[in-house]
Amino acid sequence: MHLELIGIKKTFVDEKQGKETSAIAHIDLQIEGGQFISIVGPSGCGKSTLLRIISGLEKSFEGEVLLEGQKILKPEHEVGLVFQQYALFPWRTMCKNIEVGLEIMGMSKIERRTIAEEYIRLFGMNGFEDLYPSQLSGGMQQRVAIARTLIMNPKVVLMDEPFGSLDSQTRNDMQEFLMDLWQKRNVTIIFVTHNVDESVFLSDRIVVLSKRPARVLRIFEFDSPRPRDRTSKVANDIRREIIGILRQERIEPSSIGN
Template structure:
C-alpha cells in the first residue's frame, strides 16, 4: 500500500471532555492533534492526563463534550472498522485457539470461512506464531498472547491502529522484543499507529514523533519529531538526549500545573 504523506489519517480539533459526576471532572481541554498517513506517533504524559480517554474517543467508544475527531476527514461518532484498538490486557477468548481468536472479528463481519482461514494464516505468520495456531491462550506466554491480540486487530484491516499501553504488563526483555516485532509489523503493513505509553524509552525507540500531554485537564504541550534512523541504539548519546528532553518536559508539567478545581 502506497503512503500518501500529505493525507491526514487522524485530525483532532479543539477537543474537550468533561465527565459529569457529582463534581464535574475536566479530562481533556482544547486538544489539537494531526497524524499523517503511515506515521508512528507515541502519546506520553503524566498519569491521569487523559491519554487513554483520548484514545477511546478516537476509537468511537466515548464522545467528546466539545470539538471534533476525524478519521480521513470523516467524523467519528461510534466504533468503526477504520480503527483497531489493542489494550494492555490481552482480552483473548480462553475457549478459542490462536486461529479462532484471530478470526473472531471476521466472523462478526460474516467473512466466508475459507477467506477467514486465509487471513488468519497470513497474520499468524506476520506476528511470528506459526506452529501455535491450535494453542489456547493458557498455553501461551504474555508476549505471545499480545501478538495474538495484535494479529486479531490487524486481521480486520483497520486504517489506524490504536494501542493503549500494549506492552505494559510484560517483563523488560519481552517488552523490548515486542517493540522490535511491532516495528517490523508496522513497516510491512504501513498502518498509521497511535501508541500510548508511560515509558519514555519505549516512545523514543518506536516513534516518528512523540506528543507530550500536560497534567489534567490534558492538552497537547509539545510534539517532538525523532530524527534517528531505525533500528535505534538505546545507549547512544542522541537517544539519551531525546529521552532527557521528554522526561524534563513531563516532569515540568507535573511540578508546575496545579489540579483544576
C-alpha cells in the same frame, strides 16, 4: 490517510454526586498517514480518554475527530484498538481469536481460516494456533491481540500501553517486532505509553501531554533511521528533555482531587 483532532475537550460529569472531572482541556493534532506517534504524559492526564475519543467509543465530548475529512462517530473497522490487557476470548483458540472480526463480518470459515493462517505465519506463531490464551506467554498473547486488530486492515491502530504488563526483555522484543511490522505495512500507529524509552525507540513524533486536564505541551519530531540505537546521543537528548518536562508536570499534593 489524514487524521485530524480539532478542539478536543472532555469533562466527565457524575450527576449523582454533582461532580465534574475535566480530563482533556484542549487538544488539536494533525496526523499524517503511515506515521508512528507516541503519546506520553503523567498518569491520569487523559491519555486513554483521548484514545477512546479517537476510536469512536466515547460519545460525549467537544470537538471533532476527522478521518480523511469524515467525522468518526462510532467504532469503525478503519480504526483498530489494542489495549494493555489482551482481552482475548479465553474459550477460543489462538486461531479463532484472530479470526473473530472476520467472523463477525460474516466471512466464510474457509476464507477466514486462510487469512488467519497468513497472520499466524507473519507473526511467527506457527504451531501454537490450536492453543488457548491461558496456554500462551504474555508476549504471544499480545501478538494475538495485535494480529486480531491488523487482520481487519485498519488505517489507524490505537495502542494503549500495549506492553505495559510484559517483563523488560519481552517488552524490548515486542517493540522490535512492532517496529518491523509497522515498516512492512502502511499503517498509522498512535501509541500511548508511560515509558519514555519506548516512545523514543519507536516514534516519528512524540506528543507530550500536561497533567490533567490534558493539553499538548511539546511535540518532538524524531526522524533518525530504524532500527534505532537506544543509547545514541540524539535518543539520550530527547529522552532527557521529555523526562525533564514530565518531572515538572508531577501533580502537587495540593491539587489532588481538584
